[in-house]
Every structure is written in C-alpha cells, then in structure tokens.
Amino acid sequence: MSKNTPQAIRGTQDIFGADAEAFAFVVETFERVRKLYRFRRVEMPVFEKTEVFSRAIGETTDVVSKEMYSFEDRGGESLTLRPEFTAGIARAFLTNGWQQHAPLKVATHGPLFRYERPQKGRYRQFHQIDAEIIGAAEPQADVELLAMADQVIRELGIEGVTLHLNTLGDADSRDGWRAGLIDYFGKVRGELSEDSQERLEKNPLRILDSKDPRDRAFVADAPKIDDFLTDEAKAFFEAVTSGLDAAGVKWTRAESLVRGLDYYRHTAFEFIPDAGSEAAGKLGSQSTILGGGRYDGLMESLGGAPTPAVGWAAGIERLAMLVGDKGEPKADVIVVVENDELIGNAIAALGKLRAAGHSAELVATGSPRKRWDKAVKAGADTLVAFDVRDGTEHVRIKASDDAKAQLENLLG
DSSP states (O other): OOOTTTOOOOOOOOOHHHHHHHHHHHHHHHHHHHHHHTEEEEEOSEEEEEEHHHHOOTTSHHEEEEEEEEOOOOSSSSEEEEEEEEHHHHHHHHHHTGGGGGGGEEEEEEEOOOOOOOOOTBEEEEEEEEEEEEEESSSHHHHHHHHHHHHHHHHHHHEEEEEEEEEEEHHHHHHHHHHHHHHHHHGGGGGOOOHHHHHHHHHGGGGGGGGHHHHHHHHHSSGGGGGGGGGGHHHHHHHHHHHHHHHHEEEEETTTTTSTTTTTTTEEEEEEEEOOOOOOHHTOOOOOEEEEEOOOTTTHHHHHHOOOOEEEEEEHHHHHHHHHOOOOOSSSSSEEESSGGGGHHHHHHHHHHHHTTEEEEEOOSGGGGGGGHHHHHHTEEEEEEEEEETTTTEEESSHHHHHHHHHHHHOO
C-alpha cells in the first residue's frame, strides 16, 4: 500500500469476513422476527432537514448540539445525516399521510451518523435495527414491541440479558414529577455541575442521567416518579407488566431509568447484560444493547396532531459482538472442473444447483489434477466433478447416498 493511499475516516469501519457474517446474522434474524410480528418494512432517507432532528430530539441535547453531521446544501438549506430513525419515521408518518394505516407497525435498519469519540462498539457511522408502533395508545402495543425485542435477542443466541423497565407516567404525572425535581435540586443548585445547573429549569429529568460525581451525590435521594403517578398512569404500567408476564418476558423494575425529553410518556426500557455475564464482559461499560420507550408527544413537536407511539432501536455492531463467530459459510456443493473442455457443463450444473436452492461454488483454476483436493479442503459435504475419461464425459459425485441420488436426478 502506497503512503498516498487514502485512509478510512476515523470512526468508520470496513466490515469483512466473520464480522460481516455476524452483522448479516443480526439483520437476517431481525428481518425474520419482524415478519412474524407483522411489522411493515420501511426505507428512510439518510439525510433530512436539520429541523426534523433539532425539533424532535431537542435543541439542548448533546446529540443536536455536539454530535450531528449537519451541512448546508447548494440551495442554502441545512441538512443533517440521520443520527437516529424515530424522528425521520415520524416526519414520514406526517408528510406521507400514513395516518390512514394507524395503528402502523414499521421496522427498518441501516446506517446512522454521530460525531462522537469512537470507542468499543461505537462508531461515527454505525448501524441500527429499529421497530416502531405509531397510533396505538394501548399498553398492548408496548407489550408487543417488548416481546418482539426479547425474541430477537433470544434468537440471536444472546444470553444473560435482562429487560430493565420503568414508567415515566402520563403528562400530569410527569408535570408533577418535574416540579418536584426542580424544587429538590433547586435547594442544592450551587453544588450541581454547570451542565445540571443549566438543565434545572429547562429539563430537570436529564440531571438524573448525569454521570458527574457532583450530581450523583444528590440523585439517589431525588423524588421518584411513583410518588407522582396518576391512577391512569399506574393502571397503564400494571397492564404492561402483566402483559410481559403473560408473554413470558422477564423484566426488572429500574426506577432510575429515565428519558429527559418532554415528549416521552409511560414506558421506558433497556435490555442490559447482567453483571458478570459473557455479554457484559464483551461490551465493557457500553452496556445497553437495546432501548426505547413510548413517545406520545413527539408528533406534536413536528407540527402534527397528538399521536401515541412507542419504539425501540438496537445497535447492530453491539449485537454482532455478542452473537459470536459465525465463520465463513461453506458451500452446499462445490463443482470441480477437472478437464477445461467441460467448463460449459459445469456452469450449467451451477445454474441448476442454485435454482434448486443450493449454494454452489466453482473450482476451475490452477492445476486440473489438484482441483479435487482443493475442493475437499474447502469443506463442502458434497462435490461434483466434471472430467473426460476414455474420450467421454465423466461426472463424479461425492455425497451421502440420498444426496447423491437427488443430484443425479437434478443434473440429469
């Protein structure tokens, strides 16, 4: 490689080999499960008007203020590479008239972009799977989404992960809680971090997420949402938890789990590796592998009518780190050309095999005498060789008796 060869951009990755197979396994599993749950596939633009994210995610969040890849196009309009899926899906719901399909269950996956410090399992271009239910106010929608997420994780073979669940209450509950937090933290304002002092009036729930030791000293004794829940909010959360129990989804209450933005309501959740588990060991401090919640107020922030919604997302790279080495897939059948005059016959055989659903590979380079041995070393259970003996075409098949009979019938 020349010193003039361009290098990859920091925080991006070229995925190949076993890593690419693990990545594909996550996507294929997600696609299979979303079809079981009847979620409709959507494809979203990679960039949107910047206001889609600044209004939906919140002007004061780190994502908007520090991490978005925003640029001005030739028409002078500010555009942003998507840092998450939900805002774009909400915009599409409003601008495309998808309200006619409500309640709408949609799922997607693809690349997202955030300018943040690259670290283990976290990149500046990363990928997520995402599922949303829009237009359903019932707690059953939350149960459906969580059961789907739980099944995706289980079918990926990831063990030692628990659903952490909390309620943020309805609007009245949240307003009371917010006032209680402002009163509590206001009494120690001078001892809080600078960021939390700024957040106190605008968004006091975000103080609960702070990692600053100055804030953590006061968070443990801060007012809890349970002290402010309305009867309706309590009933909603009880319906979610009883539904999860009925669905066989294990969960644990996590009172400290919050969402700072005002449009979040009711259910908030994260799937987190258990302490000491293999998953926790692989991910280090970046522990959440899937998270989401109910965001009943989001559509209003984008100029739409009040619309209940709930969703989740999970990083494909993190999940791929947990599924283990999938290895390079072996071909079902390897077709060997031991006499170059029969290359056309071999190509015709490949077409028949692939049309019948067999993955097939051709070995037709190098010394003809060594091609059979090369194919054997590749590890396929079934080999088909084309050769000329005594002036006539000869086909040799190495396979189990049943497979051999099927191949003879298929290849004629």
